[in-house]
Amino acid sequence: MSGLIHVEKCHAFAQKASEGELLDQYCFFAQGMEAKALLILREELGQRGFKADSLLEHRKNHGERVYFAPDGYPKLCKDCRRAATGHSTTWAKFFGLLPLFPRRVFTCDDHSVVG
Numbered sequence: 001m002s003g004l005i006h007v008e009k010c011h012a013f014a015q016k017a018s019e020g021e022l023l024d025q026y027c028f029f030a031q032g033m034e035a036k037a038l039l040i041l042r043e044e045l046g047q048r049g050f051k052a053d054s055l056l057e058h059r060k061n062h063g064e065r066v067y068f069a070p071d072g073y074p075k076l077c078k079d080c081r082r083a084a085t086g087h088s089t090t091w092a093k094f095f096g097l098l099p100l101f102p103r104r105v106f107t108c109d110d111h112s113v114v115g
Protein backbone atom coordinates (compact mmCIF):
# COMPACT_ATOMS: atom_id res chain seq x y z
CA MET A 1 0.00 0.00 0.00
CA SER A 2 1.46 3.31 -1.00
CA GLY A 3 1.59 6.25 1.34
CA LEU A 4 -0.64 8.28 -0.94
CA ILE A 5 -3.50 5.77 -0.79
CA HIS A 6 -3.12 5.62 2.97
CA VAL A 7 -3.42 9.39 3.24
CA GLU A 8 -6.47 9.44 0.96
CA LYS A 9 -8.12 6.72 3.03
CA CYS A 10 -7.39 8.63 6.18
CA HIS A 11 -8.92 11.82 4.72
CA ALA A 12 -12.02 9.89 3.67
CA PHE A 13 -12.35 8.35 7.11
CA ALA A 14 -11.86 11.68 8.88
CA GLN A 15 -14.52 13.40 6.78
CA LYS A 16 -17.23 10.81 7.32
CA ALA A 17 -16.37 9.74 10.87
CA SER A 18 -18.58 10.72 13.77
CA GLU A 19 -17.12 13.01 16.40
CA GLY A 20 -16.89 10.05 18.78
CA GLU A 21 -14.95 8.00 16.25
CA LEU A 22 -12.55 10.86 15.53
CA LEU A 23 -11.95 11.55 19.20
CA ASP A 24 -11.41 7.88 20.03
CA GLN A 25 -9.12 7.25 17.07
CA TYR A 26 -7.03 10.30 17.90
CA CYS A 27 -6.93 9.82 21.67
CA PHE A 28 -6.69 6.03 22.03
CA PHE A 29 -5.35 4.56 18.79
CA ALA A 30 -2.54 7.02 18.12
CA GLN A 31 0.20 4.52 18.96
CA GLY A 32 -0.63 2.45 15.87
CA MET A 33 -0.79 5.40 13.50
CA GLU A 34 1.59 7.25 11.24
CA ALA A 35 2.29 10.85 12.12
CA LYS A 36 0.65 11.96 8.86
CA ALA A 37 -2.57 10.13 9.72
CA LEU A 38 -2.63 11.66 13.19
CA LEU A 39 -2.19 15.10 11.67
CA ILE A 40 -5.20 14.54 9.38
CA LEU A 41 -7.36 13.51 12.34
CA ARG A 42 -6.10 16.45 14.38
CA GLU A 43 -6.95 18.89 11.56
CA GLU A 44 -10.45 17.45 11.18
CA LEU A 45 -11.04 17.69 14.93
CA GLY A 46 -9.81 21.28 14.85
CA GLN A 47 -12.23 22.12 12.03
CA ARG A 48 -15.05 20.68 14.11
CA GLY A 49 -14.09 22.98 16.97
CA PHE A 50 -12.17 20.60 19.24
CA LYS A 51 -9.26 22.26 20.99
CA ALA A 52 -6.31 20.63 22.72
CA ASP A 53 -7.92 20.83 26.16
CA SER A 54 -11.09 19.06 25.02
CA LEU A 55 -8.95 16.28 23.53
CA LEU A 56 -7.09 15.87 26.81
CA GLU A 57 -10.39 15.83 28.66
CA HIS A 58 -11.76 13.13 26.36
CA ARG A 59 -8.59 11.06 26.81
CA LYS A 60 -8.88 11.33 30.58
CA ASN A 61 -12.63 11.02 31.17
CA HIS A 62 -13.60 8.61 28.40
CA GLY A 63 -10.34 6.71 28.78
CA GLU A 64 -11.34 5.54 32.23
CA ARG A 65 -14.16 3.52 30.66
CA VAL A 66 -12.28 2.10 27.67
CA TYR A 67 -11.34 -1.58 27.63
CA PHE A 68 -7.65 -2.06 27.03
CA ALA A 69 -6.07 -5.30 25.91
CA PRO A 70 -3.08 -6.62 27.90
CA ASP A 71 -0.77 -5.12 25.25
CA GLY A 72 -2.10 -1.67 26.10
CA TYR A 73 -4.04 -1.30 22.88
CA PRO A 74 -7.74 -0.41 23.26
CA LYS A 75 -10.45 -2.84 22.20
CA LEU A 76 -12.36 -1.70 19.14
CA CYS A 77 -16.15 -1.70 18.98
CA LYS A 78 -17.46 -4.56 16.84
CA ASP A 79 -19.63 -2.18 14.79
CA CYS A 80 -17.64 1.02 14.37
CA ARG A 81 -14.25 2.70 14.86
CA ARG A 82 -14.82 3.75 18.47
CA ALA A 83 -12.94 2.43 21.47
CA ALA A 84 -14.99 -0.18 23.32
CA THR A 85 -16.53 0.81 26.64
CA GLY A 86 -18.66 -2.28 27.15
CA HIS A 87 -18.81 -5.94 26.30
CA SER A 88 -21.30 -8.73 26.11
CA THR A 89 -21.41 -12.39 25.25
CA THR A 90 -22.97 -13.64 22.06
CA TRP A 91 -23.03 -17.06 20.44
CA ALA A 92 -20.78 -17.82 17.53
CA LYS A 93 -23.06 -19.66 15.12
CA PHE A 94 -22.44 -22.37 12.59
CA PHE A 95 -23.68 -21.03 9.22
CA GLY A 96 -25.37 -18.31 11.26
CA LEU A 97 -27.86 -20.81 12.68
CA LEU A 98 -26.55 -23.37 15.16
CA PRO A 99 -24.95 -21.95 18.31
CA LEU A 100 -21.38 -23.22 18.66
CA PHE A 101 -19.70 -21.44 21.54
CA PRO A 102 -20.10 -18.19 23.46
CA ARG A 103 -17.78 -15.40 22.50
CA ARG A 104 -17.16 -12.02 23.98
CA VAL A 105 -17.79 -8.98 21.83
CA PHE A 106 -16.77 -5.43 22.61
CA THR A 107 -18.98 -2.44 21.98
CA CYS A 108 -18.97 1.33 22.29
CA ASP A 109 -21.69 3.38 23.97
CA ASP A 110 -23.66 3.59 20.72
CA HIS A 111 -23.58 -0.13 19.99
CA SER A 112 -23.91 -1.67 23.41
CA VAL A 113 -26.10 -4.75 23.36
CA VAL A 114 -28.21 -6.09 26.14
CA GLY A 115 -28.29 -9.78 26.90
Ligand SMILES: [Zn+2]
Nearest residue numbers: 077080108111
Ligand atom coordinates in the same frame (compact mmCIF):
# COMPACT_ATOMS: atom_id res chain seq x y z
ZN1 LIG B 1 -19.68 1.24 18.05
